[in-house]
Amino acid sequence: MTLAAPLNPHLVDTATPPIPEAQGWARAYDGRRGPLIDLSQAVPGTPPPAAMLARLAEAAARPDMARYGAIVGDKVLREGYAAESSRFYGAAIRPEEVAITAGCNQAFVCTVMALARAGDNVLLPTPWYFNHEMTLNMLGVEPRPLPCSPESGFVPDVATAEALIDARTRAIVLITPNNPTGAVYSPETIAAFAALCRRRGLWLLLDETYREFLPDAVGAPHGLFAEADWQDHLIGLFSFSKSYAVPGWRLGAITAGESVMAEIGKVLDCVQISPVRSGQEAVAWAIDGIRDWRAGNRREINARAEAFRAAMAPLPGWRVLAAGAYFAYLAHPFPGIRAAEVVRRLVEERGVLALPGPYFGPDQERHLRIAIANIGADRLAELGDRLAGFTIA
Numbered sequence: 001m002t003l004a005a006p007l008n009p010h011l012v013d014t015a016t017p018p019i020p021e022a023q024g025w026a027r028a029y030d031g032r033r034g035p036l037i038d039l040s041q042a043v044p045g046t047p048p049p050a051a052m053l054a055r056l057a058e059a060a061a062r063p064d065m066a067r068y069g070a071i072v073g074d075k076v077l078r079e080g081y082a083a084e085s086s087r088f089y090g091a092a093i094r095p096e097e098v099a100i101t102a103g104c105n106q107a108f109v110c111t112v113m114a115l116a117r118a119g120d121n122v123l124l125p126t127p128w129y130f131n132h133e134m135t136l137n138m139l140g141v142e143p144r145p146l147p148c149s150p151e152s153g154f155v156p157d158v159a160t161a162e163a164l165i166d167a168r169t170r171a172i173v174l175i176t177p178n179n180p181t182g183a184v185y186s187p188e189t190i191a192a193f194a195a196l197c198r199r200r201g202l203w204l205l206l207d208e209t210y211r212e213f214l215p216d217a218v219g220a221p222h223g224l225f226a227e228a229d230w231q232d233h234l235i236g237l238f239s240f241s242k243s244y245a246v247p248g249w250r251l252g253a254i255t256a257g258e259s260v261m262a263e264i265g266k267v268l269d270c271v272q273i274s275p276v277r278s279g280q281e282a283v284a285w286a287i288d289g290i291r292d293w294r295a296g297n298r299r300e301i302n303a304r305a306e307a308f309r310a311a312m313a314p315l316p317g318w319r320v321l322a323a324g325a326y327f328a329y330l331a332h333p334f335p336g337i338r339a340a341e342v343v344r345r346l347v348e349e350r351g352v353l354a355l356p357g358p359y360f361g362p363d364q365e366r367h368l369r370i371a372i373a374n375i376g377a378d379r380l381a382e383l384g385d386r387l388a389g390f391t392i393a
Contacts, residue, residue, distance in 0.1 A: 073100025177325035231257025
């Protein structure tokens with residue numbers, strides 16, 4: 001008898017990526033209501049500017065771009081991103097405190113590997129971003145839920161978080177603007193979590209992938225990087241995918257103190273060796289080269305959030321619990337019906353694809369996540385007509 005060789009149980013016990021499952025339901029839609037309205041995945045709805053694509057082509061044609069680059073990213077993008085972040089936060093962030101990664105998901109994986117080991121735990125506000133939870137599970141690190149209620153606007157509470165901390169807690173993760181809810185945390189909330197982490201000897205892992213989509217009226221989201229000791233308890237994560245409309249280029253960033261970066265660099269050397277180089281060249285140019293385009297894109301995304309709210313407002317029973325940046329979080333009007341069944345029926349009968357709330361953590365059966373950025377305001381206006389009269393018997 002031949003025994004099957006075992007696999008890593010932490011990995012086997014980790015849920016499979018959920019978006020392909022939801023997109024599979026869309027194949028049953030017969031087009032009766034018009035083209036599919038796909039609100040499942042956060043994908044930029046517009047391509048990057050032609051000038052940026054031209055820079056990519058120029059860089060890719062250079063022979064030196066085919067060679068290995070620096071483990072933590074090429075100097076040109078690290079310098080550009082450090083300068084841009086310094087302007088954004090009103091701080092003095094140095095290139096030595098920046099690493100470039102293959103997207104923000106990789107930034108999270110490498111950072112968690114530097115902070116925690118199997119058996120430790122990390123606090124994740126729920127609803128959570130499912131890839132964060134998956135990463136922790138496959139590393140054997142407990143994703144400890146920090147419940148966030150609709151009544152609080154899905155903003156986490158510091159006192160609730162502190163009650164969850166124990167000797168195995170290594171970090172607290174915050175995403176703002178939030179994926180999946182769209183909630184935007186106030187500077188006071190972020191500062192309070194930073195103070196908690198400083199006092200309890202924990203890391204605050206702050207994912208600001210969507211920071212450039214804050215409304216015009218919102219100033220700096222926080223002042224943490226201007227504090228003298230930020231390197232001792234704070235790590236920032238970012239993605240160029242959404243702000244620059246280049247998710248396929250797989251470029252993200254970590255901001256951390258040099259001592260932490262030295263440890264993260266060990267992980268990066270094993271998982272990427274160096275980020276893709278031609279994309280780094282193009283994005284480094286684009287930081288200043290498409291600044292006006294980025295500002296217009298931010299205004300357009302915020303307009304889509306308002307268009308979504310307007311489309312949902314007349315629909316009885318549907319409630320927009322939070323909306324901001326790329327996302328909105330809905331309460332559906334069908335108590336006792338699983339969210340996955342609501343989504344499946346919506347896409348099959350009305351041609352609208354969302355994601356079920358349970359993809360994002362426990363106690364989410366009444367909720368759906370909407371990615372509002374990947375279709376235009378005209379299609380969002382059509383959403384109200386698609387949902388009008390929709391029922392589940």
